[in-house]
Amino acid sequence: MKALAMIYTSMIDNFLKARTLRNLNKLSETQLDDIGVSRELLAQGIHAFPWRIQNTGLQQATAPAVLAQFKQAAANDAHQWSRAA
Structure with missing residues (x-):
């Protein structure tokens, strides 16, 4: 049972x-x-x-517009999955 849970977790992670x-x-x-x-x-x-660029010692700020795009894309994906179900 533990092996099955690990496989399931790995599939979700991927x-x-x-x-x-x-x-x-x-x-x-x-x-x-x-x-x-x-x-x-x-x-x-x-x-x-x-997928991170190697640390160069410089801190780069995360642009709010990029975060908004991620949130929108995630919401779109969630909507598509719920419609498919």
Whole structure:
């Protein structure tokens, strides 16, 4: 039973990473730079998670517009899933 729970958790984790990857790929280079995400790591897929640019010692602020886009994309995905059910 414990193994089944671990498999289920892994599947959900991979699903969420894939959805986040799709949403991140929709962003522009400037938006990705603002949040510190590397386009090259995104191209490697979910195995390269967390897709962060290596720490350069500089702190980059997260743009509110980018956060709003993530929230909107997540809301759209949730709406589509609820309609499909």
